[in-house]
Amino acid sequence: MKSKLFRVFTVLFLVFVMLFSLPVAAEETSQSDLTNPYRAVWVRPKETTKEAVEAKVQSIADAGLNTIFLETIYDGYSIYPIEHECVEQNAIYGGFDVLQAYIDACHARNMQLHCWVESFFVGMEWSNNGGPIVAAHPDWLLQDDKGNNFESTMYGKMYFLNPVRPECRDFLVDLFTDLVTEYEVDGFQMDYVRYPEINDTVDWGFDAYTLQAFQDARGMNPVGAAKDSNVYKAFLNFRSDAVTAYVKACSESVRKARPGITVSLSVAPNFDFGEQNHCQSARKWMSSGYADLLVPMSYYEDQIVDQTNATLTAVGKDASKVIMGISTQSGFTKESVCNQVKAVLDQNCGISFFEYESLFSEGYTEELKKDLLSTFIPLEKNKAPSETGSEAGSEKGSVDASDLNEVPNPIGGWVTYAVIVAGVLLVVVLLVVFLKKKPTKKDETSENAE
Secondary structure, eight states: OHHHHHHHHHHHHHHHHHHHTSOOOOGGGOTTTOSOOOEEEEEOOOOOSHHHHHHHHHHHHHTTOOEEEEEEEETTEESSOOOOSSOEEOGGGTTOOHHHHHHHHHHTTTOEEEEEEESSEEEETTTGGGOHHHHHOGGGBOOBTTSOSSEEETTEEEEEBOTTOHHHHHHHHHHHHHHHHHSOOSEEEEEOOSOSOOOSSOOBOOSHHHHHHHHHHHSOOOTTOOTTSHHHHHHHHHHHHHHHHHHHHHHHHHHHHSTTOEEEEEEOSOHHHHHHHHOOOHHHHHHTTSOSEEEEBOOOTTTHHHHHHHHHHHTTTOGGGBEEEEESSSOOOHHHHHHHHHHHHTTTOEEEEEOHHHHHHTTHHHHHHTTTTOSOOOOOOOOOHHHHTSSGGGOTTOOOGGGGOSSOOSSOHHHHHHHHHHHHHHHHHHHHHHHHSOOOHHHHHHHHHO
8 A cells, every 4th residue: 555655646746847847938038028129239241251141140149149230331332232323342342242141140040130321421531532422422522611521530531421412311312222122131220310520629511502501491691600699500400400301211211112120220329419519319300200219329338327218218218219339349347348238228228239349359248148148039030011910010129928938938838837736736636536545355455465
């Protein structure tokens, strides 16, 4: 009798252990807890083979990142083959389609690929005297109040297109619309949607074309006007409206060309400064629905908390619309970068690192993987509303709950717990039935023999 009872208890114990061994959904990365799943990095590609791209994308995935903001057009050159009157593929790629290789590599790993493009900034002096756009249309360049058609920076002369010129805005919109039409990218990120910095020593938009356009539109001349005068404030608004007209037109065009695409804006993290010194109306753009994501480049370690809070306020406290840019180029310690990341994630916002080479070469990824980026969160490529059957199905950056589990769970969390509870009840019932069962004569004889 004792041996039979022992065997029954053993079997029941093993069943109980098996039930509790079923995988359970990881609560720390559940979809409901993860307001913004974006873990991104800005990349300027240098690869010239598919194998090199695959290796790089894999290293990014291994670091716990799920999105790449790929610099697709810079200095007037593209990373993909193109036939255009004043844009050409950068010769360093030797005709290799870098963009398509990155798209394929990302989608194979449930990552997203967003093309990152520079808008009004179109060339550097050291890059073939500004590049092909500057060479083709020098009359399109923005001028300062001293007649210069370039911004002097620590990196050299930077050339900008004039936002007030409709042909400049149309040129950019057409170029980028063709890009997202031809390539199955998940996102489109506009950078340099601004004027060069306006300060006490330099001002922008004082070329003959802009001054005449302002005169025609407002009947005023801003030359010599004090910064606090109504004339100058009107001129500031006039320039800001030109930038806004581009953002609106570009957003509408790329969304029409590729339904379901995620549109984001790289902006200055201080929105008041952006409005007054760069004619960049980030708050207005988001409230008007011109973008899905706002990406402030918060490259100051002691300001990340305040700038994250300011950004959340700008988007109506909706963390799903915020990706905070964090610098790994500024020489911050690993502890500092980890603290910045934690501060952002604590607010349920997404993160993006500027940029790939410094992030990996300085050892930040190894430190981040210990805790903050220890779990890879896959992101499926976006789908157009027509592919999903409803608008809700095409929500940007949506993540299926099963994708968030660190351990695959084919049954599901609540079902697993129900099975466990049922198993416990079964054990109790079997024990009660067994113990109440009256022994037969054969059983009594066996028991006496023992």
